[in-house]
Amino acid sequence: MVKPCLQVELAGVKLENPLMNASGILGLTSYSLARLAEAGLGALVTKSVGLKPRPGSPNPTVVEVPGGLVNSMGLPNPGLEAFKSEVEEALSKIGKPLFVSVFGFSPGEYGEAVRKLSRLPVAGFELNVSCPHVGGVGEIGGSPEALREAVKGARASTGKPLFVKLSPNLTSFAEAARVAEEAGADGIVATNTVRSMVIDLEAERPLLAGVYGGLSGAALKPVAIRCVYEAYETVKIPVVGCGGIFTWRDAVEYFMAGASAVQVGTAIAYRGLEVFRDILSGLSAYLEAKGLDDLSRLVGVAHKR
Ligand code: SIN
Numbered sequence: 001m002v003k004p005c006l007q008v009e010l011a012g013v014k015l016e017n018p019l020m021n022a023s024g025i026l027g028l029t030s031y032s033l034a035r036l037a038e039a040g041l042g043a044l045v046t047k048s049v050g051l052k053p054r055p056g057s058p059n060p061t062v063v064e065v066p067g068g069l070v071n072s073m074g075l076p077n078p079g080l081e082a083f084k085s086e087v088e089e090a091l092s093k094i095g096k097p098l099f100v101s102v103f104g105f106s107p108g109e110y111g112e113a114v115r116k117l118s119r120l121p122v123a124g125f126e127l128n129v130s131c132p133h134v135g136g137v138g139e140i141g142g143s144p145e146a147l148r149e150a151v152k153g154a155r156a157s158t159g160k161p162l163f164v165k166l167s168p169n170l171t172s173f174a175e176a177a178r179v180a181e182e183a184g185a186d187g188i189v190a191t192n193t194v195r196s197m198v199i200d201l202e203a204e205r206p207l208l209a210g211v212y213g214g215l216s217g218a219a220l221k222p223v224a225i226r227c228v229y230e231a232y233e234t235v236k237i238p239v240v241g242c243g244g245i246f247t248w249r250d251a252v253e254y255f256m257a258g259a260s261a262v263q264v265g266t267a268i269a270y271r272g273l274e275v276f277r278d279i280l281s282g283l284s285a286y287l288e289a290k291g292l293d294d295l296s297r298l299v300g301v302a303h304k305r
Contacts, residue, residue, distance in 0.1 A: 004287035005294045006280065008042065008261050010238050011161035011186035013097050013123045015042030015261060018251075018295060019276050022216075022242050022265030023048055023101040023126060023165065028077065030089035037094035039273035040280060044094060045263065046087065048101040048128040051109055051116075053079035057210035063198050068217020068244070069266055070196050072210030075103060075134050080116055087120055097123035099163065102154075105136040107146045111153025114162075124161030124186070127154055132169055132195035133212040141167050147176060148183045155184030163240065165189035166227070168220070173227040174234040181235040189240045189263065190227040194220060217266040218244045225257045232258025232300055246271065248282025255295065256302040 006017040020043045026032040027046040036044050056076025063070050077083065080102070091098060100122050102113040114125050129141030129150055140146045141164075154162055164180040166173060168191040177188045193214025200207040224243030231239045241259030245251055246267040254262045267275045287295060 004284055004292060010261055013161055017042040017280055018261040020045055020261060020263045022263040025265045025268050030086045033090040034093040037096050039276045041276055043097040045099045045126055046101050048075055048103040049077045049080045049083045050103050051080060051113055060208055063207055067219030068215050070198055070213035070215050072133050072208040072213035074210050075131060080113055091121060099124050099126045101126040101128050103128040103137050107140060107149035108153055110150040111157045114154040115157035118158045126163045126165055128165050130165050130167035130192035132193055132214045133210055138167055142170060144179045147179050151180050151183035151185050161186040163187040163189050165192055167192050168223045168227050169195050174230040177231040177235045181237050187238045187240060188231050189242055190231050191224045191243055220244045225253055228254055228257040228259050248279045248286060251279055251283060252286060255298040258300045260299055
């Protein structure tokens with residue numbers, strides 16, 4: 001049998017394979033984006049940038065817990081004006097579709113950020129409306145009205161694909177996905193991290209300087225898979241899975257739940273950039289063993305009940 005086809009098309013953007021990095025991991029400099037590109041990903045996502053520079057939270061910002069990491073980075077970024085030159089330099093090196101992730105503290109900031117970046121020859125944008133520990137950002141994805149306004153504003157600012165990264169902390173993930181689709185989103189990313197907290201026993205107070213954090217890694221996977229499954233049943237736009245993907249088996253679970261592509265984050269910290277080639281070769285071997293010629297045949301199969 002010929003090698004199975006791993007190519008995917010996301011909102012008109014062609015990816016040579018379905019693997020992306022999760023925003024926040026190695027995506028803030030042209031150097032780190034180039035390193036990611038060399039690791040064999042189909043597309044890349046930058047760390048989230050906002051209108052103004054932010055230093056991020058003081059240390060400690062990350063703590064390991066059973067099943068994952070809790071981070072409270074505080075959205076550190078140089079601000080989008082300074083970030084533009086990093087993106088331009090990255091684009092000259094990477095030769096892969098690049099999505100810029102943007103966040104805002106009000107719905108109007110999303111349209112403004114996307115407009116200010118719209119001349120860059122990037123593939124599209126990911127709207128981070130779901131950071132669970134920087135006050136004001138997750139609240140946008142948590143309110144249907146604010147979410148609608150943010151996505152509509154961004155939609156009015158660009159004709160390029162817009163993906164909306166939603167939170168697993170919502171009462172109804174499916175409803176938020178529906179609102180985003182109606183407002184003009186081209187895809188849903190499921191999901192950002194789970195709002196969480198760790199207590200320092202010696203200090204008798206929250207361990208992270210930012211107090212709240214976001215749980216990523218293996219513990220997030222069943223939650224995010226559920227979100228992918230619900231979104232797939234609700235919207236027609238593609239769903240990109242994100243949360244606790246370490247192996248090809250994890251990725252296959254996401255495809256079966258309805259993801260068209262997947263993002264890998266925490267696994268890079270544990271397994272290095274080789275994780276991408278390992279997942280790709282495992283995926284190829286799995287499809288071949290199953291006699292499937294194209295990855296698309298897996299997408300959503302878990303919905304046949
Ligand atoms: C951060 O930089 O604080 C993480 C971003 C996020 O959780 O969306």
